[in-house]
Amino acid sequence: MAEVSLKVNGKVENHEVGENTLLVDFIRETVGLTGTHVGCDTSQCGACVVHVDGVSVKACTMLAMQAEGSEVTTIEGIGSSEKLHPMQEAFHENHGLQCGFCTPGMVMSAIELVSKNKSPSEAEIRDGLEGNICRCTGYHNIVKSVQAGAEKMGG
Amino acid sequence: MSEGIGASVKRKEDKKFLTGKGKYTDDINRPGQVYAHFVRSDVAHANIKSINTKAASQAAGVVAVYIGEDVAADGIGGPICGWVVPNRDGSATHEPPHPLLAQGKVRFVGDAIAVVIAESVEQAKSASELVEVDYEELPAVANLETASSGAEIHEGMKENRYFDWELGDEAATDKALQSAAKVVKLSVRNNRLIPNAMEPRSALAEYDDLGGSYTLHTTSQNPHLARLILAAFMFQIPESKLRVIAPDVGGGFGSKIYVYIEEAVCIWSSKKINRPVKWTADRTQSFLTDAHGRDHINNVQLALDESNKIIGLRVDTVCNLGSYLSAFAVAVPTYLHGTLLSGLYDIPTIYTNVKGMATTTAPVDAYRGAGRPEATYLLERTMDAAAREVGMDQAEFRRLNFIPKDAFPYQTAVALQYDTGDYEPNLDKAMEMIDYKSFEARRSEASKRGKYRGIGVSSYIEACGLAPSAVAGALGGRVGGWESASVRVDPTGTVTVFSGAHSHGQGHATTFSQIVSERLGIPNANVEFVHGDSDKTPFGMGTYGSRSLAVGGVALSKALDKVVEKSKKIAAHLMEASAEDVEFKDGKFTVAGTDKETAFGDVALAAYVPHNYPLETLEPGLEETAFYDPMNFTYPAGTHIAEVEVDPATGVVEIVDWAACDDFGNLINPMIVEGQVHGGIAQGIGQALLENAHYDENGQLLTASYMDYCMPRADDLPSFKVECTNTPCTHNDLGVKGCGEAGAIASPPALINAIINALSPLGVSDMSMPATPETVWRAIQNAQARAAE
Numbered sequence: 001m002a003e004v005s006l007k008v009n010g011k012v013e014n015h016e017v018g019e020n021t022l023l024v025d026f027i028r029e030t031v032g033l034t035g036t037h038v039g040c041d042t043s044q045c046g047a048c049v050v051h052v053d054g055v056s057v058k059a060c061t062m063l064a065m066q067a068e069g070s071e072v073t074t075i076e077g078i079g080s081s082e083k084l085h086p087m088q089e090a091f092h093e094n095h096g097l098q099c100g101f102c103t104p105g106m107v108m109s110a111i112e113l114v115s116k117n118k119s120p121s122e123a124e125i126r127d128g129l130e131g132n133i134c135r136c137t138g139y140h141n142i143v144k145s146v147q148a149g150a151e152k153m154g155g
Numbered sequence: 156m157s158e159g160i161g162a163s164v165k166r167k168e169d170k171k172f173l174t175g176k177g178k179y180t181d182d183i184n185r186p187g188q189v190y191a192h193f194v195r196s197d198v199a200h201a202n203i204k205s206i207n208t209k210a211a212s213q214a215a216g217v218v219a220v221y222i223g224e225d226v227a228a229d230g231i232g233g234p235i236c237g238w239v240v241p242n243r244d245g246s247a248t249h250e251p252p253h254p255l256l257a258q259g260k261v262r263f264v265g266d267a268i269a270v271v272i273a274e275s276v277e278q279a280k281s282a283s284e285l286v287e288v289d290y291e292e293l294p295a296v297a298n299l300e301t302a303s304s305g306a307e308i309h310e311g312m313k314e315n316r317y318f319d320w321e322l323g324d325e326a327a328t329d330k331a332l333q334s335a336a337k338v339v340k341l342s343v344r345n346n347r348l349i350p351n352a353m354e355p356r357s358a359l360a361e362y363d364d365l366g367g368s369y370t371l372h373t374t375s376q377n378p379h380l381a382r383l384i385l386a387a388f389m390f391q392i393p394e395s396k397l398r399v400i401a402p403d404v405g406g407g408f409g410s411k412i413y414v415y416i417e418e419a420v421c422i423w424s425s426k427k428i429n430r431p432v433k434w435t436a437d438r439t440q441s442f443l444t445d446a447h448g449r450d451h452i453n454n455v456q457l458a459l460d461e462s463n464k465i466i467g468l469r470v471d472t473v474c475n476l477g478s479y480l481s482a483f484a485v486a487v488p489t490y491l492h493g494t495l496l497s498g499l500y501d502i503p504t505i506y507t508n509v510k511g512m513a514t515t516t517a518p519v520d521a522y523r524g525a526g527r528p529e530a531t532y533l534l535e536r537t538m539d540a541a542a543r544e545v546g547m548d549q550a551e552f553r554r555l556n557f558i559p560k561d562a563f564p565y566q567t568a569v570a571l572q573y574d575t576g577d578y579e580p581n582l583d584k585a586m587e588m589i590d591y592k593s594f595e596a597r598r599s600e601a602s603k604r605g606k607y608r609g610i611g612v613s614s615y616i617e618a619c620g621l622a623p624s625a626v627a628g629a630l631g632g633r634v635g636g637w638e639s640a641s642v643r644v645d646p647t648g649t650v651t652v653f654s655g656a657h658s659h660g661q662g663h664a665t666t667f668s669q670i671v672s673e674r675l676g677i678p679n680a681n682v683e684f685v686h687g688d689s690d691k692t693p694f695g696m697g698t699y700g701s702r703s704l705a706v707g708g709v710a711l712s713k714a715l716d717k718v719v720e721k722s723k724k725i726a727a728h729l730m731e732a733s734a735e736d737v738e739f740k741d742g743k744f745t746v747a748g749t750d751k752e753t754a755f756g757d758v759a760l761a762a763y764v765p766h767n768y769p770l771e772t773l774e775p776g777l778e779e780t781a782f783y784d785p786m787n788f789t790y791p792a793g794t795h796i797a798e799v800e801v802d803p804a805t806g807v808v809e810i811v812d813w814a815a816c817d818d819f820g821n822l823i824n825p826m827i828v829e830g831q832v833h834g835g836i837a838q839g840i841g842q843a844l845l846e847n848a849h850y851d852e853n854g855q856l857l858t859a860s861y862m863d864y865c866m867p868r869a870d871d872l873p874s875f876k877v878e879c880t881n882t883p884c885t886h887n888d889l890g891v892k893g894c895g896e897a898g899a900i901a902s903p904p905a906l907i908n909a910i911i912n913a914l915s916p917l918g919v920s921d922m923s924m925p926a927t928p929e930t931v932w933r934a935i936q937n938a939q940a941r942a943a944e
């Protein structure tokens with residue numbers, strides 16, 4: 001066990017963690033934020049994407065201890081039900097989600113994608129979301145959502 | 156009104172999912188909970204000589220270790236089969252037992268042998284590695300083609316065959332084949348798929364020793380059905396002592412219909428150790444143990460007369476049902492497949508034989524479409540081959556053989572009676588959407604770029620709204636096919652709907668509210684939706700087979716009828732009129748020929764504060780329940796057309812256009828319908844181009860992770876053109892048919908036909924699924940080698 005101290009959604013979290021504890025388990029089990037999901041065991045699905053110091057990371061590929069001193073942002077930290085993030089709003093308006101399981105990771109990846117490329121083309125969006133699997137939507141409306149989200153974010 | 160039937164209302168359920176507030180089973184924790192991990196067979200077929208759990212029991216954090224004998228000692232039964240069929244010789248389907256934990260034998264890689272329960276997941280996992288299993292290995296039976304001559308998998312089951320079923324008139328069909336001007340023959344394989352809902356299966360069971368009752372949170376598409384099977388058949392406890400909650404569920408696609416052994420072991424052990432027990436699959440376990448889909452080999456013979464009209468069809472099928480018979484495994488290749496072989500075509504005689512085989516692989520059951528994609532694939536591939544052989548355009552050959560509009564209701568040669576349909580305008584629209592008539596120009600333009608361009612048509616029909624109970628019962632089903640809904644009107648006129656259907660992505664909270672809004676004239680925001688909890692909703696059959704709206708939505712409509720009927724009586728009393736004269740529209744009751752009116756909210760209030768109320772003749776309160784059993788299946792149908800470009804140097808297929816024109820009857824929410832179609836097409840494209848569950852000859856699943864099983868990703872797919880035509884269903888109140896599976900049913904043959912069409916100038920006339928670059932490249936090479944001979 002070791003001490004880890006980091007910020008999650010702006011709040012300081014000091015906890016004892018196992019040396020092998022993955023960041024995703026730390027977020028879900030220790031901090032208790034269950035919006036970040038686990039969809040695979042090979043770092044392929046993107047359900048667990050969070051931002052670590054502003055960069056999107058698959059939280060199942062990183063140990064909690066590696067995030068020592070970092071600022072982690074999860075889906076719970078980007079908007080609220082009263083005031084959705086523009087990307088969350090765009091997913092709602094364009095029916096970019098069905099079962100919702102891939103959605104947190106998808107939205108976090110989309111935000112980073114748009115932060116790097118203010119008005120991405122369809123092909124760039126499809127390429128950029130290649131690390132996030134959605135089984136429900138066929139991606140059609142996710143692509144539309146990200147385009148609309150990019151516009152709302154001021155692209 | 157804008158929030159009612161037919162409006163693309165944005166979804167109510169979105170916000171919680173978008174903000175990370177969804178509550179899936181694995182997100183729920185109970186004080187004192189422990190974690191189960193299963194020791195699974197790593198060989199496909201073996202007798203178990205011994206199991207040593209001593210070291211595991213003593214490992215750090217371990218609470219208990221149980222094996223098959225422990226479960227058997229408590230008399231707990233395994234999952235049951237929900238549908239059986241008679242064999243051709245009159246005998247019954249062979250239903251071998253499926254123990255919760257192996258009893259002396261394992262039958263597939265992933266078969267559960269023991270469960271280790273510990274204080275943490277890590278402790279349970281590492282202790283599991285200390286369980287020693289001594290196997291006497293037996294030959295694996297991994298190949299469907301040779302399964303009948305493989306080692307015996309279940310004691311006393313001959314030739315590893317669960318059943319040998321037939322439907323239709325064999326003599327008449329064979330006669331048609333003999334007298335035909337042309338017989339088109341085709342053999343196709345429907346590749347095996349793994350459903351891969353993004354949320355892995357999970358269960359959390361707790362036992363209340365005061366009340367002697369259990370609560371199970373689980374990833375289920377049908378919590379009441381799970382409760383019935385678990386309580387009455389497996390545990391033999393009063394059903395009322397088990398509460399099953401399916402909270403937010405992250406996709407199902409069929410794989411979460413069934414009761415799996417893990418849920419039952421969690422329930423059983425939660426009492427044994429008197430602590431809540433939680434289990435969540437990792438993705439590897441999902442690949443190994445979720446019920447797989449498809450896996451058919453179909454031999455097809457289609458008889459044509461001189462004018463290219465179909466005069467008969469024979470289909471001989473063997474299908475792989477895996478190591479144990481899953482709940483609806485038998486129904487999928489028989490009544491959801493054999494009965495659909497007429498497609499949208501007027502075929503005077505049809506015969507089919509289906510042999511359901513056991514292999515030492517994971518159980519196979521319903522996966523999005525369930526039997527209907529297999530039927531559509533073999534038929535639409537054959538229609539294409541036939542059009543080529545007789546030299547007709549693929550669309551025109553279909554048109555020639557469509558059931559004409561004036562022939563409905565149409566009795567097929569394979570038991571079903573289609574109530575309504577109009578296939579030509581639907582085909583025309585799909586052709587227009589993709590600009591079919593200019594295709595040849597696009598083909599020549601592509602060929603200048605060195606690409607082979609092709610266009611492929613697939614016209615499909617499906618039987619949805621499962622199922623008329625009497626029909627299901629007569630055909631071997633062991634459950635009813637109705638659905639339930641309750642409408643509770645509050646004193647202030649707000650409404651809560653309790654539905655027996657279950658939403659795991661379909662958006663019921665939105666669409667069901669739209670129905671209420673339309674009928675009662677109240678805003679959507681005043682409707683709450685409750686589902687997925689056996690303690691809260693009326694007994695319901697859940698969600699599968701595109702039934703939620705076509706059966707559950709109609710149940711809601713019937714409950715609303717009752718609410719309106721009672722409300723009219725109350726309104727009549729308030730307005731001092733007779734109930735027959737009261738009209739109800741846009742949330743207002745009026746009396747014909749007068750200016751009297753009263754609002755729905757006033758009626759609701761009167762029902763609960765009955766100071767001025769006809770108490771002698773009418774109960775107070777306003778809450779109604781309806782159970783609806785459909786008269787017939789519903790028959791969504793349509794045409795999908797795919798356009799592709801193939802690079803002959805690499806075999807890579809690019810989908811350049813997709814037109815889907817579906818007839819789902821009336822639509823409640825077109826936005827949600829389109830979303831369902833998109834998702835279905837994506838899964839169909841996955842089947843046709845990417846996905847394949849592959850077992851080697853030793854019965855090892857070689858595609859047990861996302862590294863090896865190719866899921867469709869955003870950059871594999873195009874955007875889709877989706878439109879609808881509408882012939883409303885004639886036998887339900889809403890005129891709806893269901894839309895959840897159509898995309899997955901229609902799309903694989905459209906795509907494969909397009910690839911064959913593209914490559915036919917090279918002499919390619921067949922293509923297997925998945926059409927990976929290697930498969931396509933080899934088909935091109937083989938065709939060229941043949942041409943050079």
Ligand code: FES
Nearest residue numbers: 039044045046060
């Ligand atoms: S859980 Fe699948 S990538 Fe992290």
Ligand code: FES
Nearest residue numbers: 098102134135136
């Ligand atoms: S919405 Fe269900 S997996 Fe994406």
